[in-house]
Amino acid sequence: MNKTVLDLWVGLFVVAGIAALLFLALKVGSMNTVNATDSYEIVARFENIGGLKARAPVKSAGVVIGRVDRIQFDTGVYEAKVTMRVDKRYPFPKDTSAAILTSGLLGEQYIGLAAGGDSAMLKNGDTLKITQDAVVLENLIGQFLYGKAQEGSPQ
Amino acid sequence: MQSDNLVEIAGVAFGYGARPILKGINLTARRGQVVAIMGSSGCGKTTLLRLIGGQIKPGQGSVRVAGESVADLDQAGLYRLRRKMGMLFQFGALFTDMSVFDNVAFQLREHTDLPEDAIRDLVLMKLNAVGLRGAARLMPAELSGGMARRVALARAIALDPMLVMYDEPFAGLDPISLGVTGNLIRRLTDTLGLTSLLVTHDVQESLKIVDYVYFVSEGVVVAEGTANEIRASDLPYVHQFVHGEADGPVPFHYPAPAYADDLGLGQKRA
Amino acid sequence: MPTIWAWGRNVLKRALENLGNSTVQGVWRMGFATRFFLAVLMHSGTAFRRFGLTIREMYFTGVLSLIIILVSGLFVGMVLGLQGYETLQTYGSEEALGVLVALSLVRELGPVVAALLFASRAGSAITAEIGLMKATEQLSAMEMMAVDPIARVVAPRFWAGVISMPLLAALFSAMGVLGGYLVGVQLIGVDEGSFWSQMQSAVDFEQDILNGVIKSVVFGVAITAIALFEGYDAPPTAEGVSGATTRTVVTSSLAVLALDFVLTAFMFRGLN
Numbered sequence: 001m002n003k004t005v006l007d008l009w010v011g012l013f014v015v016a017g018i019a020a021l022l023f024l025a026l027k028v029g030s031m032n033t034v035n036a037t038d039s040y041e042i043v044a045r046f047e048n049i050g051g052l053k054a055r056a057p058v059k060s061a062g063v064v065i066g067r068v069d070r071i072q073f074d075t076g077v078y079e080a081k082v083t084m085r086v087d088k089r090y091p092f093p094k095d096t097s098a099a100i101l102t103s104g105l106l107g108e109q110y111i112g113l114a115a116g117g118d119s120a121m122l123k124n125g126d127t128l129k130i131t132q133d134a135v136v137l138e139n140l141i142g143q144f145l146y147g148k149a150q151e152g153s154p155q
Numbered sequence: 156m157q158s159d160n161l162v163e164i165a166g167v168a169f170g171y172g173a174r175p176i177l178k179g180i181n182l183t184a185r186r187g188q189v190v191a192i193m194g195s196s197g198c199g200k201t202t203l204l205r206l207i208g209g210q211i212k213p214g215q216g217s218v219r220v221a222g223e224s225v226a227d228l229d230q231a232g233l234y235r236l237r238r239k240m241g242m243l244f245q246f247g248a249l250f251t252d253m254s255v256f257d258n259v260a261f262q263l264r265e266h267t268d269l270p271e272d273a274i275r276d277l278v279l280m281k282l283n284a285v286g287l288r289g290a291a292r293l294m295p296a297e298l299s300g301g302m303a304r305r306v307a308l309a310r311a312i313a314l315d316p317m318l319v320m321y322d323e324p325f326a327g328l329d330p331i332s333l334g335v336t337g338n339l340i341r342r343l344t345d346t347l348g349l350t351s352l353l354v355t356h357d358v359q360e361s362l363k364i365v366d367y368v369y370f371v372s373e374g375v376v377v378a379e380g381t382a383n384e385i386r387a388s389d390l391p392y393v394h395q396f397v398h399g400e401a402d403g404p405v406p407f408h409y410p411a412p413a414y415a416d417d418l419g420l421g422q423k424r425a
Numbered sequence: 426m427p428t429i430w431a432w433g434r435n436v437l438k439r440a441l442e443n444l445g446n447s448t449v450q451g452v453w454r455m456g457f458a459t460r461f462f463l464a465v466l467m468h469s470g471t472a473f474r475r476f477g478l479t480i481r482e483m484y485f486t487g488v489l490s491l492i493i494i495l496v497s498g499l500f501v502g503m504v505l506g507l508q509g510y511e512t513l514q515t516y517g518s519e520e521a522l523g524v525l526v527a528l529s530l531v532r533e534l535g536p537v538v539a540a541l542l543f544a545s546r547a548g549s550a551i552t553a554e555i556g557l558m559k560a561t562e563q564l565s566a567m568e569m570m571a572v573d574p575i576a577r578v579v580a581p582r583f584w585a586g587v588i589s590m591p592l593l594a595a596l597f598s599a600m601g602v603l604g605g606y607l608v609g610v611q612l613i614g615v616d617e618g619s620f621w622s623q624m625q626s627a628v629d630f631e632q633d634i635l636n637g638v639i640k641s642v643v644f645g646v647a648i649t650a651i652a653l654f655e656g657y658d659a660p661p662t663a664e665g666v667s668g669a670t671t672r673t674v675v676t677s678s679l680a681v682l683a684l685d686f687v688l689t690a691f692m693f694r695g696l697n
Binding site: 023 | 481527589593598599602621626630
């Protein structure tokens, strides 16, 4: 086996392998993790986060603008503390509200941000004042049944 | 003062676990000599070569090459010594993934910084010495047994060693190749001033070319002498070996119970 | 019936003796294998200083495995596309086909199946080659020529295997995704846009792809080390080498599957 032919084949092999890796990295996956340099952190507190997980998307008007970074439990007030990273290109007003929504009917849960009207913008590390918890199916059913019971009972 | 003895083996004993192979060997080989070590299969001849090459260490006794005790050398010293020794394995042990040329050039490329031109000249010179310069581009798989062994010989002398060891160089060769090989061993030893150590049980070919013979049996040297002395010897073991007698000190029958008992004759059948 | 008890006791006694013997042998062999592995690592200097040796071995382990890896990857991807569609369709989630195919391949099937194929093709070839070199005294000859066979023969093959394995796994996954695309989008008619877009949002570079690469590197180390050891330790006979080759394929396949479990538990645990 001629040495130069051998080197050629090995070179092709390595190039093909790296190309496959790049294909996987760029076309199949995406560099979804928003890195620290071009994002800012905001915190939101919820009484019930439902099925929200770390790395869940943060969307506004349906467009993905960030990722949930970490979810912690605050023992002081017995609430969930969600820290998320939002792309620096999209500043939000201080009175923005966060809600935990479900994509589709039974899909994965994400945080939806609805912008407020304040002229001052959120800074790195700020906490959102208005939050809406996840819809828990059992509570919904309980509410519905209670409502029905209320309607039906004689006054 | 350089001793005339290149290889000195004194009182060497070696065994695998409880099984002793060598029980006390004394052997010397002088510079420029062709020395043969003969004996029946399994008597420890190849073990001796491996002791000299430092692949194994003796349980007792000393093995000295050019005055240095082989067993006491460290890794670097051992490798240094091995560069001055050549070994010819029984079936050549050529590197099957390289051509004949690359096989002979192997040691030159690994141990020297010579440019490719110099290496080419040296390789062709060695191949010419064994008569295979024309086969330089062939692969080992394309060689006959005799040719493969000659290439292995060229490879063994690539760095102009002072000692060459041959493990059964005559085994399995046709009469012409036998003559060629024997001739080569003698000629190379004389022209290059080497010392050659042959381990063999081909009596006729070896007696034609050797200066001295050692007979090994049961782990000790039972006889030694020049070729003529051996031919004339009347020691039973030597005599049986040299004349190829079927029965003698080395028995024909493998140890077994009495023949009649084995066949069940004279036994009461229940 | 005293004789039956005696016979039964004998059988049990012999079975236990054999078991004890094999265990002791196995442990002893593991120790020897570990020392061998450390020796290979320590003598790897030559493999890098004379990188040509390693490149040569990469041809024999990597390039010659390309055909089986690419074809298998394509077929596995196509089957994933078919089977995945069948199942997802019952939940009305056909558009998640891209996600299914990509995640299955990148996280598990790519590294593991490519490793198993590598073990049977390249691993057995390495074992046979080294075993044969040992049987024909080539390694001994090299030692006698003051060239360390571990540095010159074994280490380059080790690094060639370690470098080739992740490349082959990536190629397998890429071909698989292509196969899934061909079957799902072109053949069955899943929407092309959602195929790729859902895939892209579900597959994360760090979590999935990088972990897959790490897995394949670990598999490469395991398979090549086992293949080299079995070849180096093989008895120098025809049956010895063939037994060693079989052992390589079996042992490295089991090792890959066991390591896969350990690595997966470790890596994907935090995804709750």
